[in-house]
Amino acid sequence: MNLYTFCYGLIHWLVDLVNNLWFWLGGHLPGALGGFFTWAGDLAKSDLNISFFAILLEVLIMVIIALINVLNFIWIDRKWMGRMFDFYGPYYVGYRIGGWLQNLADGIKLFVKEIIVPKKADRLGFLLGPVIFVASSVAALSTIQFSPQFGVLTSGVDTGVPAGVLIAFAFFAIAPFSILVTGWSSNNKFTLIGGLRSAAQMMSYEIPMLLVVASVFLLSGSFSFVGVVGAQHSVWFFIPLFIGFLVFLTCIVAEVEIQPFDLAEAEAELVEGWTTELPGFRFGLFMMTSYMRGYIGGALVVTLFLGGWQGPSLIPAELWFLIKAYLVFLVIEWMRWSNMRVRIDQLLNIGWKRLMPLAVINLLIAVALKTMGWF
Amino acid sequence: MFMFLFLAASALISALLVVRSREIVHSVIALATCFISIAALYIMLSAEFVAIIQILVYVGAVVVVILFGIMLTKREIMESEKR
Structure with a gap:
């Protein structure tokens, strides 16, 4: 059983629960109104509708897991920065x-602030x-x-989304556009x-990032998460493609703009970078x-180079992935x-x-390995 | 059918907005919307790879290059053209 079949079963059960009432109403109400209720019940019970909501539920589950991990990450970030700089980090809340709980307190503080749009800002952007x-x-x-079982899947088969890794990079690449628009329109x-x-x-x-990803795709011969991780069964890709x-x-690190490369929000030069005017929440x-x-x-990084969810089966695969x-x-x-x-230049x-050049050399190594028939 | 009509309408309207909007950055936002709806149309034609490359190259790179071009020009020129 994978996550899709679980979500499908759950939504199906919920729809049946509501539909009992719906069909009962349809049977007792007169004429066209009753017909409408039966029609709506039939529509809700259709396979397309249930699978649509099952996929939405899967996305919701993934986002909730990610948010919990994000809270942990912020906490680890603050605590570890404290230890490295010789202070305690947050500990009262x-x-x-x-x-x-300090993160939650900060979140609530930001949530209750007023949303202010600067007067001369471009509202749409x-x-x-x-x-x-x-x-x-x-x-x-x-x-x-x-x-293979846990992710946003679209069928009961454990193959995952075709070209899943490529989709992740495609959506990752939209960010500069939004950042530029926000930075410009804040005036x-x-x-x-x-x-x-x-x-x-x-x-x-x-x-360079996409060139390296291309070399991984070349070795694994697949665009999907399952294919890329499955190709690392004997050796993880960070050994041949170090x-x-x-x-x-x-x-x-540069894409997510953290410290050695956080030029966009260099506190000493630009107040808070492109987020300076952003209000509250x-x-x-x-x-x-x-x-x-x-x-x-x-x-x-874990999927492409560190073997994904593979590891000794003492711990479940999902946990291996999170640990890595x-x-x-x-x-x-x-x-x-x-x-x-670093400076901008x-x-x-x-x-x-x-x-x-390093990425191109890496691609050449991948081609050499592939032509020698080692992968 | 409904999905196709929705996506086609969004592509056409945003393409019209690229030409018609007064603020030039708004036309870039409309251009990105147009590209994304075309990518969705590719998905409906079951050409997923083309759709992904459309988002990766056009929304990720071409739109940003156009924005760069706009921002490296003087704002006053655009403002005078608006009137």
């Missing part, structure tokens, strides 16, 4: 569980930009698979510079989404708090002059 950012990130999130020089920097950074780091692994990790949503992008990035994703996140955080921010030089 939720004293017994190490200050874990200002209100739409963050929404596109969040929506595209959630769409990328919904393609992540924890195991503030800090947001505009932040937005331009962020878009330039994301554009230039996407190319250069690619390092390039991909760097590019993911919109800023909170952006904050949460940027950590969610970190989670997606970690999950993609947390380890990748810890490495990223370690890089984050022990490196200084250094950033673009690293992207175009260092990572790009």
Whole structure:
């Protein structure tokens, strides 16, 4: 049984529960009204309707799991930054569980703030930009698979979404557009510079990232999560493609804009980058989404290079996936708090002059391995 | 059928907005909407790969390059053209 069949069964049971009442009404009401009720009941019971809501339920489950992980990530981030910089980090709110509730307190604080739109801002872009950012990130999130059985599936067969990894990257790539639109429409020089920097950074780091992903696709011969992870049955891809692994990790850090590459919100130069004018909960949503992008990035690193859900069967596959994703996140955080921010010219030089040739070399290695018939 | 009509209408209306809207960044937003609805149309024709590449290349790269081009030009020129 996979997640789809579970959700399908649940929705089917709920629809049947409501339909009992519906058909009873249809039988007792006179004429056309009764006919309408029976028609609506039949429509609700149709296979198309039930599978649609089953997929929606699957997405909801994946988003809730991601949000819980995001709360953990923010907490780990703060605590570990505290330990590395020799202070405690949050500990008052939720004293017994190490200050874990601090995130919820911050979220509530942001939630009750007023939403202010600057007077000279461009309303359409200002209100739409963050929404596109969040929506595209959630769409990328919904393609992540924890195991062949657990993910947003569309049938009872455990193959997952065809071209799932590619869909994740496609939705990941929408973000620079929304960032640029938000930065421009806030009508503030800090947001505009932040937005331009962020878009330039994301554009230039996407190319080496996709080249490395192409080499992984070449070795595995598949675009889907199940295919890519299944190809790593004997050896995980970070051993033959070690250069690619390092390039991909760097590019993911740059894509989700955390510390050594967080030029878009360099606090010392631009107040808060492209989010300077964002009010209240919109800023909170952006904050949460940027950590969610970190989670997606970690999950993609795990899927492409670290063997996905494979591991000794002492622990269930889904848990293996999460453990690896947390380890990748810890490495990223370690890089984050022990490196200084680079300048914008250094950033673009690293992207175009260092990572790009390395990614091409990695692709050549992948082609060589494939032609020698080792994979 | 209903889905196709909806997507076709959204593609056409947003394509019209690209030409008609007064603020030039609004036309870029409309352009992205147009590209995404065309990608959805590709999915309806069961050409998933083309749809994904459409989003990856057009929304991810071409729209951003156009935005860059707009933002590197002077704002005053656009404002004077508006009147």
